[in-house]
Amino acid sequence: MDKIQADSSSEAPRPPAFKTSSMKAPDCFDWTQTFEVRSFIQSFQLIFKNNPEIFSQNRKGVLYAILFLITRAEKWIEPYLSNLTNQDPNDLLNSWTLFESQLLSQGLLGKKRVAWHSEIREITWETPKNK
Secondary structure (H helix, E strand, O other), rough: HHHHHHHHHOOOOOOOOOOOOOOOOOOOOOOOOHHHHHHHHHHHHHHHOOOOOOOOOHHHHHHHOOOOOOOHHHHHHHHHOOOOOOOOOOOHOOOOHHHHHHHHHHHHHHHHHHHHHHHHHOOOOOOOOOO
């Protein structure tokens, strides 16, 4: 019995089981450049195809991608993270398709907001003169 305890205590710590290939990690995404959303998504699709054994479930891919969301994009995902135990396949955290479509739609909304703000800046207002 003492020998078993001695053997188990002398084992070196194991590295984490999760490891991606030697592919470059995607750049972080923050929605400041809305055109980057497609590139962001494509980066993960390549990683998933190259590592099917690691990303065997949609949830694993979504949670991995969330690690690369920063600033505005990170704030957008925060409410969804409050329910990590949800196993519903239609939940955003469990469906890459839903996650991807939400990223794209949020990116398009951001693009429309930028265009709208640009148009507003171009409008000149004339103040009525007091008579």
